[in-house]
Amino acid sequence: MTLMRYIELYFKLVSAGIRAQLQYRFAFVMRIVGMITSYTGTAVTMWVMLYQFQELGSWNFYEMLFLFAIAVLSWGFCIILFFHFRSLDTYILNGTFDRFLVRPINPFFHFMAMKFDVASFGQFIFSIFVFIWVSYELGIAWSLGKALFLIASVVGGVLIQGGLLVIISAFAFWTTKSEQFYWVVMYPARNLTNYPLVIYPKLVQWFTAFVVPFGFVNYFPAAVLLEKETPFFPDNIGYFSPVVGIVFFLVAYYIWMLGLSRYKSTGS
Amino acid sequence: MFNYRVYWTFAKKSFLRSAVYRFDVWSRLGSNIIFLLMWGSIWTALYAGKEEAGGVSFEAMLTYIVVSQFLTGVNGAGTPLWEIQEKVRTGDIALELMRPFDVPLRYLFADFGSVAFYIVTALLPLYTVLFIFMDVALPTDWLTWVYFIIASVIGFLIRYCIEMSFGLLTFFLVETGGIEDIFYFAMSLLSGSVIPLWFFPDWLATIAIYLPFQGIYYIPNSIFIGEIAGLEILTSIGIQLFWVVVTYLVLRLIWSRASKKVIVQGG
Numbered sequence: 001m002t003l004m005r006y007i008e009l010y011f012k013l014v015s016a017g018i019r020a021q022l023q024y025r026f027a028f029v030m031r032i033v034g035m036i037t038s039y040t041g042t043a044v045t046m047w048v049m050l051y052q053f054q055e056l057g058s059w060n061f062y063e064m065l066f067l068f069a070i071a072v073l074s075w076g077f078c079i080i081l082f083f084h085f086r087s088l089d090t091y092i093l094n095g096t097f098d099r100f101l102v103r104p105i106n107p108f109f110h111f112m113a114m115k116f117d118v119a120s121f122g123q124f125i126f127s128i129f130v131f132i133w134v135s136y137e138l139g140i141a142w143s144l145g146k147a148l149f150l151i152a153s154v155v156g157g158v159l160i161q162g163g164l165l166v167i168i169s170a171f172a173f174w175t176t177k178s179e180q181f182y183w184v185v186m187y188p189a190r191n192l193t194n195y196p197l198v199i200y201p202k203l204v205q206w207f208t209a210f211v212v213p214f215g216f217v218n219y220f221p222a223a224v225l226l227e228k229e230t231p232f233f234p235d236n237i238g239y240f241s242p243v244v245g246i247v248f249f250l251v252a253y254y255i256w257m258l259g260l261s262r263y264k265s266t267g268s
Numbered sequence: 269m270f271n272y273r274v275y276w277t278f279a280k281k282s283f284l285r286s287a288v289y290r291f292d293v294w295s296r297l298g299s300n301i302i303f304l305l306m307w308g309s310i311w312t313a314l315y316a317g318k319e320e321a322g323g324v325s326f327e328a329m330l331t332y333i334v335v336s337q338f339l340t341g342v343n344g345a346g347t348p349l350w351e352i353q354e355k356v357r358t359g360d361i362a363l364e365l366m367r368p369f370d371v372p373l374r375y376l377f378a379d380f381g382s383v384a385f386y387i388v389t390a391l392l393p394l395y396t397v398l399f400i401f402m403d404v405a406l407p408t409d410w411l412t413w414v415y416f417i418i419a420s421v422i423g424f425l426i427r428y429c430i431e432m433s434f435g436l437l438t439f440f441l442v443e444t445g446g447i448e449d450i451f452y453f454a455m456s457l458l459s460g461s462v463i464p465l466w467f468f469p470d471w472l473a474t475i476a477i478y479l480p481f482q483g484i485y486y487i488p489n490s491i492f493i494g495e496i497a498g499l500e501i502l503t504s505i506g507i508q509l510f511w512v513v514v515t516y517l518v519l520r521l522i523w524s525r526a527s528k529k530v531i532v533q534g535g
Contacts, residue, residue: 034446041453048457049314052322052467057313177291184295188302195306199313204305 006109014116021118028119035122039072042194043130057199062137063226068194069130070150070218074157075190076123082162084115085169086182092172092263108256138226146225152242153221159245160217161190163252170252173259189214198231205232213248216241274369275377282381296344297390304337307462322466328493329464331404335492336461336485338395339420343427343484345386346379349448352435365527372432372523379428407492415501419488422508427455427484429515436519439526454479460486466495480511 021028043065050061059067088111091097100107100114135142164186172178189212197205197219209215220238223230230237286293311333315326324332352375355361364371399406407413434451441447456462459481465473476482487504490496496504 030446034449037446037449038452041449041457044453045457045462048468048472049310049463051469053314055316056310180291180295184298188299188306192302192306195310199309200305201309204309 006105009105010109010113013113017114017116018118031119032122032125035119036126039068039122039126043068057196059196059198059228062134063222063228064196065130066134066138066226067196067218067222069127069134070154070157070222071190071193072123072130073127074154074217075161076120076127077154077158078161078165079117079120079123081112081116081158082165083117085111085165086179086186088169089172089176089178092176097263107260108253140225149221149239150225153216153224153238156221156241156243156245157217159242159249160213161186163245163249164189164212164214166249166252166256170256170259173263193218202232209233209237213244216244271369275373278369278374278377279381279384282378283385284381286382286385293386293390296341296386297394300337300341300344300391301394303340304334307333307337324464324466324493324495325405327403327405328495330402331406331493332464332489332495333462334395334398334402334404335489338391339423339485339488340461341391342383342387342420343424345383346428347375347382349431349435349451352432353438353448356436356438371527372519375432376428383424405493407494412491412494415505416488416492419483419491419505419508422505422512423484423488425512426480426508426515429512429519430480433515433519433522436522436526439529454481455484458482459484460489464490464495480515483508483511 046064046068047061050056050064054060056064088097091100100110103110134140140146165182168181168186169178171181189208192200192204193208193214197208197215200208205215209220215233216238220230220233221241222228222238224236224238229235308330311329312326315321315329319326321329355364361371364374398404407416431451434448437447458476458479460476461484465476465482465486468476476486487496487508491501491504
């Protein structure tokens with residue numbers, strides 16, 4: 001099948017999903033409200049934290065908000081595209097995963113297009129509001145180059161976080177567990193990266209830069225955009241964010257396909 | 269009528285059940301350690317090499333965070349909020365209504381079992397090692413330990429009543445989006461679990477002092493590091509007792525309304 005055919009199919013599957021979700025309009029709105037409340041809660045915590053101390057590892061409140069908003073924005077896209085990967089274990093255990101294998105399309109693609117979670121409007125509203133506010137407070141001079149770099153690094157961030165979700169889901173092929181790995185590995189890792197990496201022990205910084213490259217989701221790109229230094233790492237390392245994203249996602253895809261080749265149905 | 273043996277059985281069963289789901293225990297411990305690392309690093313960076321800030325030494329602050337993370341582990345080992353919500357949504361809770369026990373108490377005792385298992389097998393070994401190897405200030409006075417344990421237990425009960433009440437709100441609201449996020453926000457910030465109240469802006473500290481959440485983390489943590497000392501310990505525990513009564517009554521009220529609602533809907 002050609003790429004065009006896949007793209008067309010993706011939109012068809014996705015629009016069916018969106019229409020289904022919009023049937024429950026109240027639930028939809030409440031989820032968005034909930035998301036915004038929870039991100040605002042984290043932002044308020046940051047504000048209270050810096051009320052007396054002013055700075056966290058040479059990052060002030062607005063810079064930290066900016067760092068946080070990049071993570072939230074790319075996470076928003078990640079929810080849309082990949083969030084359901086974490087529950088692959090349920091599909092495998094129930095035997096419903098088999099339906100992704102009997103159709104004449106790539107199973108990875110089919111599983112990915114199965115769900116399109118539109119509730120991440122909360123993430124978009126929150127992060128765009130923060131970008132505007134912080135740009136005003138810090139007087140960031142946006143240029144076309146900077147805007148393009150922000151978009152490119154958000155794409156990188158989506159691929160990195162999506163890649164990790166894909167790897168976590170692939171665990172289900174070997175261990176029949178994936179959702180729990182999400183809560184052990186990814187949820188804490190996402191929380192760690194809400195704060196500038198410079199505050200963590202060197203080993204953790206190194207790990208989040210080169211093993212699970214979460215540093216490229218927000219810390220390194222934010223340092224480039226805010227012209228801040230990244231101790232222990234070359235300045236401007238953030239420009240590699242999109243490349244890191246592509247490489248990491250390809251590795252994740254390869255691991256997923258490897259797991260799939262080992263998959264044996266529960267037969268139920 | 270309170271049949272002690274029934275509830276004791278719930279505690280025992282849930283202790284044994286936790287032993288079966290050992291992977292859960294390890295995964296919970298894993299994320300507890302990561303959050304400890306996170307908040308430890310944040311406070312190290314905030315103090316930025318200073319010996320003290322706001323009249324509190326760095327060593328005491330680090331101890332505050334370690335103790336707080338220990339209590340977070342304790343409070344997080346019971347039935348989570350979403351599980352109660354799920355039971356209400358799916359109607360599973362109706363089955364429990366038909367049985368001859370009190371549902372809020374049954375969950376409390378089940379939590380005692382799973383929390384006990386988690387403390388014994390995971391939290392105590394980890395935090396004993398941490399206390400030995402980290403530069404933290406342990407209370408030298410055995411009475412402080414006693415007060416700390418009492419305050420932690422009351423804090424646990426306050427948290428249970430509030431969390432259960434929030435869970436039961438699902439009976440009255442079809443969609444609870446936003447409600448549980450307010451709960452989690454209050455639990456993490458207003459309780460002083462990650463930032464002690466003395467670093468709050470004055471107006472926010474005043475609000476927090478008049479809310480029950482401070483009884484869950486702030487009071488036990490502060491007793492542990494000696495920020496609350498002397499006679500103040502007794503007033504603090506008095507405040508906690510006041511809140512445990514109030515939150516328990518609220519839970520009772522919500523529960524009696526909720527169980528009537530089930531009957532009206534025909535189960």
